[in-house]
Amino acid sequence: DVKVTQSSRYLVKRTGEKVFLECVQDMDHENMFWYRQDPGLGLRLIYFSYDVKMKEKGDIPEGYSVSREKKERFSLILESASTNQTSMYLCASSFPGRGYGYTFGSGTRLTVV
């Protein structure tokens, strides 16, 4: 089975800190995604990548950046964390072809204080 691993389940960071959320997948998927999940809002796409060093903005990219130096790893970066970025962050990966579906990691619950 495809595995998507997010390095931390829980993180607590201070306002203004630079925060790195790491995601690794083990099935050679081309596509990788970062979503944030908030109650009543569902999942909102932050950034996605369809190849190494390629990235595209999703619906809510402000305050975030991403890095994809290797195919298996997709990092989400909060340049200067703020309290309104307290959320659950979900990483997913998929193949680009027909029949695709996402495989999700277990999520990182980030609290910014």
Add this chain to the structure above:
Amino acid sequence: AQSVTQPDIHITVSEGASLELRCNYSYGATPYLFWYVQSPGQGLQLLLKYFSGDTLVQGIKGFEAEFKRSQSSFNLRKPSVHWSDAAEYFCAVGSTSGSARQLTFGSGTQLTVLP
């Protein structure tokens, strides 16, 4: 732009009762449609998906969904709910073009199962 509406924020059913979760989508062409389930503290797991063909699709855990183009709906059903089905359910629509084919998710329906 594609969008998904799940009109029921929270549904409560008794164990053994039937279940239907509603999903309406907006998309300019024939969509790719998905249902995911999220147990507490976990990521999302794919229940089923529709791309084309038979409008009634079967998924895991005894779930099924029916695509109705005329109603722009993709409702999830289960004939007899088990206590372990208590979770949050997300409907999603996938773009059929573009490089990464990202999914757009609804806001979710929380399912509570009474003993």
